[in-house]
Amino acid sequence: MKQYDYIFTGAGLSALMTVYKMVVSGKFQNKRILLLDENAKQTNDRTWCFWTREATLWDSAVSKKWDSALFANVHFQRKLELHPYQYNKIQGLDFYNQVFELIATGKNIDFVQEKVLEIEESESIVLVKTETQSFSCSQLFNSIYNPSLVINQSKYPLLQQHFVGWFIQTEVPVFNPEQATFMDFSVAQKGNTRFMYVLPTSETEALLEYTLFSKDLLSKKEYETEIESYIQKLGIQNYQIVEKEAGTIPMTCYPFWKHNTQNVINIGTAGGWTKASTGFTFKNADKKSTELVSFLEAQTNFRKFHKKSKFWWYDLLLLDILDQKNETGSAIFSALFKKGNPPLIFKFLDDETSFWEDLQVIWKCPKGLFIEALLKRLFHF
Template identity: 65%
Template structure:
């Protein structure tokens, strides 16, 4: 095949995770890209339910048709206290991964200018006038490429920025006993044994006897799978459930780092999603950040003479996240006390606004000053040195 026979597209998306599918969906909704040819490439056909996304929001969003559950209340707990958080004006929302994939691909199927191919990307090569993409089956070129294939080595083979993982195993369970409060999500329950780490339970109940129960850590090293599952068993027993059925399982590991992935963006290649540093570094939350970033990106692409390299900008929140990660990397056992001090006395709506990176400096201080001061002062000293 000579170069003139290689299929050419205006945009290619390598990897069809959350960020890519959100971007393409919003390109469709905008009505501004119907004259652009778009190719999505992924070795995964996106026909399996591989994850659950949660986020807080005010009012409805474009994702409302696929939100399977909303909660107005959340529980935060540790060994010393329980606090029931009224989330208003926010609601905590859940989207099942397969519902999201089906929703977006159904819309994509209506547009002849968008193609999805189930192929594994093997090579990306940027040239002066275009980008070359090789797969295990074919070759393509495009004007601009959006890459969401995460390369672990970029973050993990450097020492300047700490790298933790938000790692978890979750069981969708149906219990014989009614042990869950269907109207309240358990946001973080630090009453589980910490074992020198930041460890908590996360519970998304859909009825009094059905819930997703996840054992989650913010730490550097993953555990043997049986350790996560043993802790879920212990927790269910503590809730009062002796008999239950495991309907489904999920597991994951999300990088938590302030490593500047965006520095690898170029004239024609933009890294997006986790590969672009879009995951909220201090929490591992992905959905809300990606929702914001993809809206910004779709607007950005409508500007004449846009430069992909200039899309990402570092903010004060990147610096706040860096301080927290520095603390948790050096003293992982402090996670429970830091988050507990924040939620024991803090205003839940203000905390969520802060985590959404929408607060002003005075509001930032109201949140930050709730945290233990000495660890952050030490981290501040280390980061500036």
């Protein structure tokens, strides 16, 4: 049995970000690190987007940036000037290549492509079993999501951000490559929160994603029918589907951190690192992984890592509303973006605003819905 200081079960976004930053810091060269994942991370399996005001560690993997975005519903359209932010797109394979190129330089890091079957924790050691091997470590970072933790409780709502996306290429120029469509709620809502998300990379190329914030997934045909209808609405007659992607991201304020122990920490989706109210993952994981690496340099008890903030409560109220009245999502986001200050909204969604700035954003939302949700939640606790 091979012994390590740190084992990462699952090599997803959060695990790779954390290991990458451990290498960059130069402070973990004497630690043996193992990454375990059944996926080799050698395909372009997803797209991440995030907004930022400054340079990041991931700039070399960014394939496209936008300075403006479009918000729309059936009643209005608004061009959102994002300055000082930019909206960034990263393709999965570019991110994986950047991370593994650096990891390969570290002789203290191993990657094993096997499925994790079992994790056993004793007082001083953590055992990990795969299909053919067993490993042990002092501390373990788990990013394998266990949906039953959330499904088998009723205190915290669970929605899904689920989507199907098509990368298409048109025969004639159609798109404005300088403007992303952040949310287009002009599509039929059908009792849910549904919108189109468009990332144009040239006048003839774009990723179009049909996205829902709701409890239940759709059939593959339903997503694709809506994408086809939207393409027709844009006046596109001849196009080629270059690539497809699909995914589902849990949206919940369930306190995953309560399952952390002294030597085992849940990270990524498994640790509640996804932004609960929007499903955005990349920026949150970037922040959390930086905090975690700093934590490792000073402390060893993983129970002390998590800190609950006011933004957790804001997210919870929105999820409470969408859980009970899923059809109100369009009205909430439309009220927010119709007259709100786009950079301030993005700052708020990044959990970086002061209380006074919070009020400026929240005041734009339908007040009755949130007051009702707050009262119900106070009694629920």
